[in-house]
Amino acid sequence: xxxxxxxxxxxxxxxxxxxxxxxxxxxxxxxxxxxxxxxxxxxxxxxxxxxxxxxxxxxxxxxxxxxxxxxxxxxxxxxxxxxxxxxxxxxxxxxxxxxxxxxxxxxxxxxxxxxxxxxxxxxxxxxxxxxxxxxxxxxxxxxxxxxxxxxxxxxxxxxxxxxxxxxxxxxxxxxxxxxxxxxxxxxxxxxxxxxxxxxxxxxxxxxxxx
Amino acid sequence: xxxxxxxxxxxxxxxxxxxxxxxxxxxxxxxxxxxxxxxxxxxxxxxxxxxxxxxxxxxxxxxxxxxxxxxxxxxxxxxxxxxxxxxxxxxxxxxxxxxxxxxxxxxxxxxxxxxxxxxxxxxxxxxxxxxxxxxxxxxxxxxxxxxxxxxxxxxxxxxxxxxxxxxxxxxxxxxxxxxxxxxxxxxxxx
Numbered sequence: 001x002x003x004x005x006x007x008x009x010x011x012x013x014x015x016x017x018x019x020x021x022x023x024x025x026x027x028x029x030x031x032x033x034x035x036x037x038x039x040x041x042x043x044x045x046x047x048x049x050x051x052x053x054x055x056x057x058x059x060x061x062x063x064x065x066x067x068x069x070x071x072x073x074x075x076x077x078x079x080x081x082x083x084x085x086x087x088x089x090x091x092x093x094x095x096x097x098x099x100x101x102x103x104x105x106x107x108x109x110x111x112x113x114x115x116x117x118x119x120x121x122x123x124x125x126x127x128x129x130x131x132x133x134x135x136x137x138x139x140x141x142x143x144x145x146x147x148x149x150x151x152x153x154x155x156x157x158x159x160x161x162x163x164x165x166x167x168x169x170x171x172x173x174x175x176x177x178x179x180x181x182x183x184x185x186x187x188x189x190x191x192x193x194x195x196x197x198x199x200x201x202x203x204x205x206x207x208x209x210x
Numbered sequence: 211x212x213x214x215x216x217x218x219x220x221x222x223x224x225x226x227x228x229x230x231x232x233x234x235x236x237x238x239x240x241x242x243x244x245x246x247x248x249x250x251x252x253x254x255x256x257x258x259x260x261x262x263x264x265x266x267x268x269x270x271x272x273x274x275x276x277x278x279x280x281x282x283x284x285x286x287x288x289x290x291x292x293x294x295x296x297x298x299x300x301x302x303x304x305x306x307x308x309x310x311x312x313x314x315x316x317x318x319x320x321x322x323x324x325x326x327x328x329x330x331x332x333x334x335x336x337x338x339x340x341x342x343x344x345x346x347x348x349x350x351x352x353x354x355x356x357x358x359x360x361x362x363x364x365x366x367x368x369x370x371x372x373x374x375x376x377x378x379x380x381x382x383x384x385x386x387x388x389x390x391x392x393x394x395x396x397x398x399x400x
Contacts, residue, residue, distance in 0.1 A: 030225050111334050145334045
């Protein structure tokens with residue numbers, strides 16, 4: 001058995017016209033209107049997604065030895081060695097406390113000249129490493145359409161960061177970074193990487209017709 | 211000012227009206243500033259196509275195609291050096307253009323140009339080579355504005371050389387284009 005609802009004393013309705021309203025001075029109304037627009041614009045700008053690099057790339061992926069293909073270029077990794085010492089064949093031998101990743105890469109170019117100036121190693125925790133510049137003579141460089149450039153790239157990376165690292169042949173670095181294609185190549189390093197004590201001499205870069 | 215039935219002025223009508231007008235004006239200004247530079251762009255359609263020996267006068271400059279060579283090797287500048295050659299399976303292309311500036315309003319030191327080589331369909335574009343043809347016998351000027359040693363002068367023919375390296379498979383379908391800054395685009399065919 002439920003108790004009857006308590007009686008609520010009815011309060012007389014207040015006429016809307018009699019509710020006191022705050023008065024906004026006429027001179028302030030345009031300012032408030034514009035302020036509202038500015039607030040709306042700021043809200044849209046803050047809420048819009050960040051146009052990060054991930055959003056600007058259409059990635060083409062390939063495993064070790066396989067070609068990754070985009071409309072303007074293709075690339076593959078033909079061999080990878082992880083060593084502690086690299087002998088460039090001239091000057092000083094490069095010995096590192098970290099790991100030296102020596103990757104042989106082929107890039108075939110079509111339609112437009114490629115600068116190939118934005119190539120790096122990316123680790124699983126999203127760190128990026130550029131090739132060692134003192135070995136740039138063996139590296140990738142401007143390549144004309146119809147030709148394939150064969151190059152050796154050397155990266156110095158802490159060995160604990162190497163598992164599942166990949167080589168990125170990104171769009172050419174330019175003043176404006178637009179939406180475009182890029183290549184990710186699996187270096188096949190797996191979950192555990194052992195640094196070999198041997199010394200490697202990078203093969204010189206070369207160009208052949210595709 | 212809009213008024214309600216009871217005769218009082220709408221509280222926000224003035225601000226909203228100004229916001230709408232201001233927003234529309236901002237959109238118009240943004241649209242015009244974006245559209246105008248785009249409308250000023252013109253495609254680099256060649257004004258004329260020249261074959262070896264032919265010439266044309268465009269915007270106060272006379273252009274003449276002197277040579278359009280396609281060969282596996284080019285003679286070296288120094289006879290003691292071996293001939294210039296590209297990678298196996300490639301051909302070298304040398305396009306020599308003579309320019310004579312006739313109009314004094316053409317600024318000689320700003321007469322820049324960019325040359326490219328294309329296949330007939332334009333789908334593949336080569337830029338000038340700076341690796342394999344540097345030692346070939348060719349004009350000293352790599353660009354239209356001349357060099358310190360070989361400056362551009364009014365009424366004097368000036369030779370410029372553009373060199374390219376292409377795969378041999380593309381050799382039968384080539385044409386070169388020279389786009390002059392703020393000027394015409396001239397096409398050259400062998």
